[in-house]
Structure formats: C-alpha cells, structure tokens
Amino acid sequence: MTAVARTQGRSITDRSPVARSYRRFLARSSILMFTLILVGAYLLPLLYMVTTAFQQPGQSTTPGAPVWPAIPQTATYQGQPYPVYSVPMPDGSTRSLILIEPGRESSVFIDPADASQTPIEWQGRWRTLEQAWTFAPEIDNFTVAWNTLNFPRVLRNTFLIALLSTIGAVLSSVLVGYGFARFRFPGKNALFVILIATIILPFQVTLLPQYVMFTWLGWNGTWLPLIVPHCFANAYNVFLLRQYFLTIPRELDEAAMIDGAGPFRILRSVIVPQSIAAITAVSLFHFFFAWNDFFVPLLYLASKPELQPVSIAIQQYNALYATQPTLIQASALMTMVVPIVVFLLAQRAFMRGVVVTGVDK
C-alpha cells in the first residue's frame, strides 16, 4: 500500500512503463492476497476437519496441546520412558530436557543430547513448564470410523442409489427436454410454465401422500422411493437440457429426417451426440444431489442400516459418538472425498450448468 503511494508521488517516473507495470503488479498481487486470505478463511473449517481427523483422541481438550496432531514427546533414560519439557534456563535460553525426578520446588532433568547424562537440578515448579510435543498423526481414527460405520457397505449403497436414480433422471429428462425443444403441441407453453413452477413447490406438500403410497406399496424400507420418483424427469434437468437442445441447429434434424430418421433416431444420433456436455452436467448434478440427499433416505431407511447411504449413516454415527470429535471429523472427511475429487476434476461442467439453469430463466 505504502509502495503505491510512493510511486504515485514520483510524478516523472509515474508515467514510465516500468512504474505503470510495477503499480499494476502491486494492485494485482494485493487483490490476489486479499482474495486468498478470504477464501482461506472461508475454507478454514476444512483444515480444522483434516487436523482433527488426524489428532489423538482427547488431544483437543488437553491443556497445552498444540493444534497439529501430536503426542507428548518422551525420551528414554536408563531404559525407561520419561516426558520431555521445554525448560527455561537461568541464562535465558530454553532447552528440551527429560524430566526424570519431578519435585515440588525443584526437579531433576537430563539433557538428551548430553552423552554423560549429568543430572541438571532446576529450581521452580515443573507443573508450570510446557511439555514438548511431537508430530504424530493418528490413522486409527479412520480405521475405527471405517469399521464402525461399515464404510464399504455404506459407500456401495450410496453409489448404487445415486447411479440408478441418475440413470432414470437423465434418460427421462432427455426425452422431456427434447419434447419441449423440438415439437409443437397444444398447451405446450402452459405445460412448460407448470414445469418451471414445480421448482418453487415445497416438497413437503407432496411428501405425506407419497409416503403413504410407498408404504402401502410395500416400498418403505427399500431403495425404490429414492429412485422411482426421479425417473419422471424434473424441472431443473429438463430446463437445462431444453436450453441446450434449442441451440442445436434444426437443419441437422431435417437432414436426418430426409434420410428417413424418425424422432427417436434423431434424438439418438443427432441431439444426444451434440449435447454430451449438457448431459454430463445434468448427470453430475443429479448424481451428487442423490449422493448428498438426506431427508428422503431418512424417511424410508432410518431403521434399515444395511440399506442406508452415507449421509444417514454418519448422522446416526454422530448421534452416538458426538463426544469424540476425532472420529466424527474422520468420518466427515471420508464422506466428502469422492464428491470433492469428482467436482475438482469436472468443475467446468458443473459451473456451466449452474449458469444455464440460473440465468436463462
């Protein structure tokens, strides 16, 4: 900041290309720094999660323990382990010493680096000293959470539910989007308005009769209520796909039609190959919507641990182990790895999809 002011003060050099590019560099780096700090603060809970997931159980409540995963440092003296403390010495320096004989007003220490192991008499209360810590990530948190939650089963359930409902949702939405994009039929505009209006319809209004219906069908406690309703297209997907289909030139359809292709053939060999980007976006959106869904699985699978997806499993896990933050954070970390990795690989498709559904409406 001060540097900017100084360069502006020099009025002659101010206009030189060097000064200008220097100033631009300063402006660019200061805005980048500001943004990085802000984004860092925004994502700080993630760092908390990773750190806690690797901490020793109980470390966060131990007074004097550092934030990073650590255990109290010990050293061996005459075959026995003793704790290590940072001890302020009379000359003003601080040394890491082994406490071998704690006393009320004075204690005996050993310097681990000292080969002769001369005992050092230190005056003062050892309880006021800071213990030395050593970096020790606790991998057991993950194995414990993995086994208690039965993670392989839970992940397989989540994956299968999300995959099946995505297949249903994408196939149906492609058909419906194509219908709205390419055909003229009576009531089309009204139906399209109804389609969009379903976005603001609170799902609670249809929830209870659906629950009764699925219970009477014997679907309660199965995956069917989580999959079947998605096989009938939904407003977001249809809207996104329709917008995309509208950008495909009709001449392509007509050329195929002259070659004798029917509407299904045109959809399969003209529209779909042209819209792989939009279809990928819709698939990814729906897959992770289903992956992360909580309410519907809670309704139908709360009492069926063997069928539960990961969101329900970790919620119930939290209800039991809330007092053990290390296990909870380890389970949270394992839950989010797959969505985050897939997102970072496919982020362009995601964000373009958001823009189409959000802005064009």
Place this chain on the structure above:
Amino acid sequence: MTATIEELPAASSPRRGITLRPAVREALWGFVFIGPWIIGLLLFTAGPMIASFVMSLTNFDLLHPDSTRFIGIENYTRMASDPTIAASLLATIKFALIAIPVTMGASLGFAMLLNHPRLAFKGPLRALVYMPVMIPLVASTLVWIGFLNTETGWLNQILGALGLPQPDWINSETWIYPALSMIGLWAIGNFMIINIAGLQSVPTELYEAARMDGAGAWTSFRRITIPLMSPVLLYNFVIILIGTFQYFTQAYTLTNGKGDPNNATLFVNLVLYREGFVFNHMGYAAAIAWLLFVIVLVLTLVLFGFARKRVYYAGGER
C-alpha cells in the same frame, strides 16, 4: 419400452394407410416425449397435492387408517393455537432475517471479487468457493459443529486470541442463528456462479461512462450493478427464501431432531417431520405442509409483484 412407444405414432403413419396431418403427428410425438414428465406430474405432484389437502382435513394416521374421520378445518384451527407452530414460525423468521441477507451479501461479494478484472487464478478460486456445495450437508454440518465448539473449536480460539468475546454458538438461543447462517455460507456456490454470470452480462461501457461522469465505485455499484443485476438477484432471493422455509438437514443434524437449544432450531419443517413421522399425526402434518406452501407462495407472489415495479429486464417486460 423404447420399441413399443416407437410403434404408436408409426401406426398412424402413411405406410399403414391412415394419413395424419403433419401438425397432429408432431403434437403426438411431443406428447410421447413429454409423457414421462406428465405421468410423474400426475403420480408424484398433482395427485399427492390433492391427497395432502384432503388429508389435512382428516385425522389420518398411517398406523390406524381405519379410524380416519373427516374433521373439516379442525387441523387448521388447532394449528392457529399451537404454541409449537408459533415458535417454529418465529424461529424460521428469525433465522431468515439473518441468513438471507448474509447469503445474498456473501454470494454477491464473492462474485464481485472473483470477477474482478485484475484478479489472477479466477477459475481455481471460483472452484474453491463453489466446492463446499458438493460436500454432503450432514458432513459439512458436522465439520462446522466441531469448528464452532465453545472450547475446542477454532473459531472461538481465534476470537479469544484476538481478545474478542467467545459466544457459545451452538447452545445459545441467540447465537444459534448466526451460527447456522455461517454454516449456510458453504451453500453460496450456486448463487455466486449465477451472480458472476449476471455481472458479466453488464456492459462495461456503462461503467466507463459512469467513470467519465465522475461516479465513484459506490455510485456505480448502486446505480449500475444493482439495477442491472436485479433479475438475477431476484431469482437468487426466491430460491434462498424457499430453501430457508424448507430448512431441515442442518438443524436435524445439529440436535438429532430435538430442536435444541430451547426449541430455537425447531423450524417449521422439523415440526412437520415430527408430527408426521414421529407422532404419526399425518393429517396435522399435511395441514402444516399446506401452511408452508401458502407462506412460500404468498412470499413469492409478493416478491414478483415487487419485481414488476423494481426489477430491470434488458429485454423489456417479461
């Protein structure tokens, strides 16, 4: 399935001797393709909507369907005098008053920052801010519960190091709403991306012209950015508002559905869940669902009415 549907309109094609006008054929095809949605609409939206309204006029209970009686508007009159409903509406409104401005402001602020012409690495930074949207809500809530913990959470340790007060975020009736709003910040990704697209559609010449006229950053923001962004902001507002009235997962995870502290997180949707699926008062729960629907509908209509006067659409009236 594909094959059988393909047969239907083909049966009316000239080959079989019956001639349909092209317009009729096109309409038939249109209905074939949107058919799945129409069936879904009837089975999972329109039908259940009617059923839930009828249900709200009864004392229906899934465990004892035989004793179902038509009780008229009794559920609605009961709702009017139910202190839990009043408390849950109040909780929802208190939460909305904090969460909605925070979400709107943060998503616009991040959008403007991450769309700044001088900012490098825009793509990766946007992806990072969007990323928490992908985290399962239960997992992100668990992370935040830990982060906001009074003793061991980092936020209070940072506040303490800065000499600032350390509120009891999760267990205080007052601080729980800012805490939930903070958790909600991790959901701004979609709104931010939409805002960025909106900002990019504002012609840069307008800003240049304003600068020539001596307008400062604040004036340009208020006179150019906000009016031209108003359709986008309205869309975000409506979606956030609906989301606020349907708030469930975070509150449920936080207290395992109990609504602590002192019913401060017993939001409308949690009451509905409890009445319908824990106490089995399905008729009453259906009435609560309709109350929710009417509130959301009225608020949306009010917003759109307001928008007709105040929102600027580049293409004229929509």
